Amino acid sequence: MSNTALFQDKVVGDRMNRVDGRLKVTGAAQYSAEYQLPGLVHGALVGSTIAKGRITGIDTKAAERAPGVLAVITHLNSPKVPGFAAKSNPDEPPAIGQPLRVFYDERIYFNDQPIALVVADTLERARYAARLVKATYAPEEHRTNFEANKERGVLPTQAKRNPKSPQNDKDRGQKDGYQTAPVKLEAEYRHPSEMHNPMELQSIIAHWEAPDRLTVYDKVQAVKGTQRAFAKDWNLPEDNVKVVATFVGGAFGNGLHNWPHETAAIIGAKVTGKPVKLVLTREQMFTMVGYRPYTWQRIGIGATRDGKLVGITHESVGQTSSYEEFTESTLQQTRMMYACPNVSTRYRILGLDISTPIWMRGPGEATGAFALESALDELAHLLNMDPIELRLRNYADTDPDNGKPWSTKYLKELYQMGAERIGWSRRQLKPGSLREGDWLIGYGMGVGTFGANRGAAKVRAVLRQDGTVLLQSATTDIGPGTGTAMVQIAADALDMPTDQIRFELGNSTFPNAPSQGGSATVNTVGSAVLAACIDLKKKLQQLGGASFANVQPEQLTLTNGQLGLKANGGPRTAFADLCKANNGQDIEVTTEAKPGNERQQYSMYSFSIHFAEVRVHALTGEVRVTRLVSGADAGTIVNLKTAGSQMIGGAIGGIGMALHEGAVMDDRFGRYVTKDLADYHVPVHADAPPVEVFFVGKPDTIVDPLGTKGIGEIAIIGVAPAITNAIFNATGKRIRELPVTPDKVL
Numbered sequence: 001m002s003n004t005a006l007f008q009d010k011v012v013g014d015r016m017n018r019v020d021g022r023l024k025v026t027g028a029a030q031y032s033a034e035y036q037l038p039g040l041v042h043g044a045l046v047g048s049t050i051a052k053g054r055i056t057g058i059d060t061k062a063a064e065r066a067p068g069v070l071a072v073i074t075h076l077n078s079p080k081v082p083g084f085a086a087k088s089n090p091d092e093p094p095a096i097g098q099p100l101r102v103f104y105d106e107r108i109y110f111n112d113q114p115i116a117l118v119v120a121d122t123l124e125r126a127r128y129a130a131r132l133v134k135a136t137y138a139p140e141e142h143r144t145n146f147e148a149n150k151e152r153g154v155l156p157t158q159a160k161r162n163p164k165s166p167q168n169d170k171d172r173g174q175k176d177g178y179q180t181a182p183v184k185l186e187a188e189y190r191h192p193s194e195m196h197n198p199m200e201l202q203s204i205i206a207h208w209e210a211p212d213r214l215t216v217y218d219k220v221q222a223v224k225g226t227q228r229a230f231a232k233d234w235n236l237p238e239d240n241v242k243v244v245a246t247f248v249g250g251a252f253g254n255g256l257h258n259w260p261h262e263t264a265a266i267i268g269a270k271v272t273g274k275p276v277k278l279v280l281t282r283e284q285m286f287t288m289v290g291y292r293p294y295t296w297q298r299i300g301i302g303a304t305r306d307g308k309l310v311g312i313t314h315e316s317v318g319q320t321s322s323y324e325e326f327t328e329s330t331l332q333q334t335r336m337m338y339a340c341p342n343v344s345t346r347y348r349i350l351g352l353d354i355s356t357p358i359w360m361r362g363p364g365e366a367t368g369a370f371a372l373e374s375a376l377d378e379l380a381h382l383l384n385m386d387p388i389e390l391r392l393r394n395y396a397d398t399d400p401d402n403g404k405p406w407s408t409k410y411l412k413e414l415y416q417m418g419a420e421r422i423g424w425s426r427r428q429l430k431p432g433s434l435r436e437g438d439w440l441i442g443y444g445m446g447v448g449t450f451g452a453n454r455g456a457a458k459v460r461a462v463l464r465q466d467g468t469v470l471l472q473s474a475t476t477d478i479g480p481g482t483g484t485a486m487v488q489i490a491a492d493a494l495d496m497p498t499d500q501i502r503f504e505l506g507n508s509t510f511p512n513a514p515s516q517g518g519s520a521t522v523n524t525v526g527s528a529v530l531a532a533c534i535d536l537k538k539k540l541q542q543l544g545g546a547s548f549a550n551v552q553p554e555q556l557t558l559t560n561g562q563l564g565l566k567a568n569g570g571p572r573t574a575f576a577d578l579c580k581a582n583n584g585q586d587i588e589v590t591t592e593a594k595p596g597n598e599r600q601q602y603s604m605y606s607f608s609i610h611f612a613e614v615r616v617h618a619l620t621g622e623v624r625v626t627r628l629v630s631g632a633d634a635g636t637i638v639n640l641k642t643a644g645s646q647m648i649g650g651a652i653g654g655i656g657m658a659l660h661e662g663a664v665m666d667d668r669f670g671r672y673v674t675k676d677l678a679d680y681h682v683p684v685h686a687d688a689p690p691v692e693v694f695f696v697g698k699p700d701t702i703v704d705p706l707g708t709k710g711i712g713e714i715a716i717i718g719v720a721p722a723i724t725n726a727i728f729n730a731t732g733k734r735i736r737e738l739p740v741t742p743d744k745v746l
């Protein structure tokens with residue numbers, strides 16, 4: 001594991017411990033629900049018990065009389081959120097693309113939709129009183145079964161409106177050209193809904209500091225995005241809304257959207273005039289925040305007998321709610337991964353009477369890769385060819401989707417490095433060939449890719465009179481260790497020890513940065529840290545006067561409390577003197593960094609490879625993943641330790657996708673039966689084998705000046721098919737419906 005050239009002898013590339021690790025393991029880190037505000041009260045949500053229809057009556061009297069209750073809020077008495085679009089027709093669902101309007105009217109769009117908020121002086125009293133709220137309904141027939149309604153899938157509105165939308169049907173070469181191939185197969189793949197279950201429950205404290213000033217401590221991935229959303233909802237200037245998310249206890253996409261409970265808490269705070277804390281229960285995590293949507297896919301794939309792809313057709317229908325169109329890039333990997341003359345992709349969504357899905361790690365791509373990478377494996381088997389060999393014969397040297405050169409692509413290196421590490425040579429072409437006692441042993445692999453995205457971000461850099469540097473940006477850290485990476489980047493840029501640098505995030509009062517999503521934070525905010533540090537050095541240079549006038553910022557060092565030249569023996573000026581020259585003030589710059597037009601010239605992606613070794617019990621169908629090897633071509637790796645952990649987390653998420661996770665709906669009631677971690681299985685320690693992680697470590701300075709490409713998503717994309725392909729190799733049984741439970745294996 002190493003980074004080449006660019007960052008030799010630098011802090012970037014180190015296995016530095018997390019700057020906030022001690023705070024986290026000692027409990028000193030404050031999460032959204034942990035702020036102690038004077039007068040804080042507690043909210044509990046009541047959910048609907050039907051999936052579709054109207055509330056005909058809601059009896060709140062008993063709840064209102066219960067001890068400690070301050071308010072019971074329903075659509076009958078809730079202040080209306082000014083930003084909720086008025087409806088022209090009372091029967092119309094909310095406008096497409098608009099989150100559920102909380103306590104807006106009597107309409108029910110999904111089971112467990114929030115219909116009332118009870119606010120009380122303690123959590124226990126709020127939850128007790130919530131159970132006393134009784135609603136009556138006029139139910140309507142609901143549709144929650146995906147398979148029964150699959151044919152109703154439609155082109156998303158955004159695609160209908162915009163011919164250039166990536167969600168439109170797309171053909172490269174001949175439509176459905178795979179059909180002409182001498183060797184071909186068609187198969188359907190199914191992916192269940194997977195529910196977001198990070199350790200930290202979704203939680204918010206909403207506090208109206210004045211009638212027109214709102215502060216929320218909120219578990220989100222976007223503090224600025226949330227600020228904008230609530231400012232719009234409440235018709236306030238953006239600066240009147242403050243969003244704090246200093247620590248986030250895991251979020252894999254569910255914090256990229258604002259959910260009904262957040263608005264409910266804000267309404268509760270408005271009604272009671274007190275700060276309201278609202279923490280979802282684990283059960284509510286299955287209905288009140290998003291999830292990876294149930295997706296049906298069909299692939300037709302064909303090749304010549306020597307393994308040259310002739311065509312791939314990939315169709316997908318993904319589930320969404322009846323009131324909001326959620327879409328994702330399920331077909332993107334099929335469009336760009338393999339050199340193939342004829343590629344057809346068709347994406348549809350299916351609105352059901354359920355809550356709106358949301359991105360979950362490797363959104364779309366991870367689901368799509370399950371189908372695509374399974375189909376490649378199936379084709380390799382038909383051709384009696386090694387699956388890596390099949391991929392190498394169809395290696396795309398330029399992006400076949402748009403003809404552009406890759407900024408960088410080291411996928412061949414990944415194949416080779418991964419194959420060596422897993423011991424691919426042990427794999428037998430003929431399935432079911434390796435056996436130890438009752439255990440069948442198999443090997444499989446899968447590839448992943450995700451756009452190396454970069455946006456604009458601002459960073460404030462301050463040299464303070466105490467000799468430390470403070471950096472601030474309104475990004476968040478949902479777990480990967482953003483602050484640590486930013487300190488490392490700044491340490492190199494400033495030539496300053498890491499313990500003299502602090503990076504603050506998760507606050508909407510900091511300079512603008514995008515959400516932490518789409519694997520883009522280091523590319524985006526890291527580049528802004530670099531730019532701000534260079535600007536800070538330039539400012540120090542000016543304040544330092546003649547002795548620093550004619551040097552490049554790179555030649556300057558900020559060590560031992562002094563500005564100096566890296567070359568020995570040069571002039572040095574104490575930080576205190578620089579501050580004196582700055583009217584006795586801290587020395588501050590705010591710098592924005594953003595991408596140029598490189599995206600017009602290059603196609604930019606991170607790539608990953610995953611190899612699995614599985615053991616399948618011949619009698620019980622139990623599958624054990626005994627080894628996983630995951631590698632990434634993700635450019636410069638800023639921190640080999642945290643990046644390695646991120647890859648391990650993604651790989652284990654992939655085990656969940658392959659073997660464990662899947663929401664089960666009781667369609668009679670339109671209600672999930674898997675509503676806790678006893679029924680909804682995620683991999684536990686005993687399910688997680690040692691994961692061996694490796695990186696190519698070659699910088700991509702087209703994506704950004706640091707050379708990073710992003711690893712958050714590719715860590716999971718391609719893992720599930722690696723495991724299911726290994727199960728096929730072990731048993732000869734092809735399972736195209738996740739999760740692979742023992743009943744499907746036998």
Ligand code: MOS
Nearest residue numbers: 252253361517518
């Ligand atoms: Mo990620 S699904 O962009 O949090």
